[in-house]
């Protein structure tokens with residue numbers, strides 16, 4: 641059954657679990673297959689899902705990590721009841737999902753240099769984008785940071801996609817012992833930052849980009865109830881090019897916004 645108010649491109653579908661692997665502390669890579677080919681999905685768009693059986697009523701939003709043919713991969717951190725239920729699903733079980741939702745990253749045309757900046761579990765949409773840029777033989781750079789080496793998951797996959805990958809950890813257990821913003825220092829003026837990660841990290845990257853005069857898009861995270869633009873539960877504060885302040889729905893106008901339009905809440 642199709643849900644009301646569904647954005648035109650979104651489809652509701654059942655997906656079957658192919659594999660659900662732990663790949664870091666509390667981090668799962670979930671592989672799904674759908675009965676029909678997936679709709680067109682752009683990096684930055686998200687899936688809105690829940691197990692078909694059980695007591696999880698509201699779907700949870702997860703960025704698309706990989707999508708090809710009928711196969712979909714999602715990467716997530718277990719932080720509460722919904723993600724714990726997703727971590728427990730077994731091969732053969734079904735999930736109910738809406739896909740694709742949200743406004744994706746806008747890929748800047750050459751001569752812009754895409755610089756993908758992923759903090760922790762902000763990786764999925766940027767991994768998906770890295771695969772597309774690699775397939776298109778488009779030069780790009782990538783910065784990927786996490787708290788520890790154990791949480792810097794799938795770094796080998798990324799290194800295969802991006803020879804210019806730089807890794808960072810807060811504790812120095814892998815890559816450079818620095819915050820990811822250290823990787824912004826030597827970027828050329830044509831760098832265009834595409835960012836997803838924890839809010840404080842995105843705010844710091846957006847601020848550094850503004851100071852350096854670099855273009856920057858950020859993928860925001862808010863809790864979501866409907867995912868369809870109806871409940872207004874996911875609004876964030878914005879400012880348009882004319883300086884007018886307003887509110888935007890992260891599930892429809894976002895999750896990706898030009899960084900200069902985002903009014904960050906005080907830390």
Ligand SMILES: Cc1cc2nc3c(=O)[nH]c(=O)nc-3n(C[C@H](O)[C@H](O)[C@H](O)COP(=O)(O)OP(=O)(O)OC[C@H]3O[C@@H](n4cnc5c(N)ncnc54)[C@H](O)[C@@H]3O)c2cc1C
Pocket residue numbers: 686700701702703704715716717718719720721722723724742761764765860861862863864890895
């Ligand atoms: C567009 C979008 C894409 C996302 N993609 C991914 C992804 O690819 N991988 C991934 O691991 N997570 C992703 N998230 C975050 C993920 O949706 C939440 O972690 C998840 O919904 C939490 O559900 P829960 O029931 O397990 O936790 P809850 O019990 O609902 O909450 C547990 C804790 O997590 C916080 N939290 C819950 N939802 C969010 C949220 N949306 N943003 C920030 N904090 C939240 C709560 O405040 C609480 O502290 C994404 C969120 C959005 C909006």
Ligand code: FES
Pocket residue numbers: 863864865866867868869870871872873874875889890891892
């Ligand atoms: S989650 Fe309902 S409007 Fe965005």
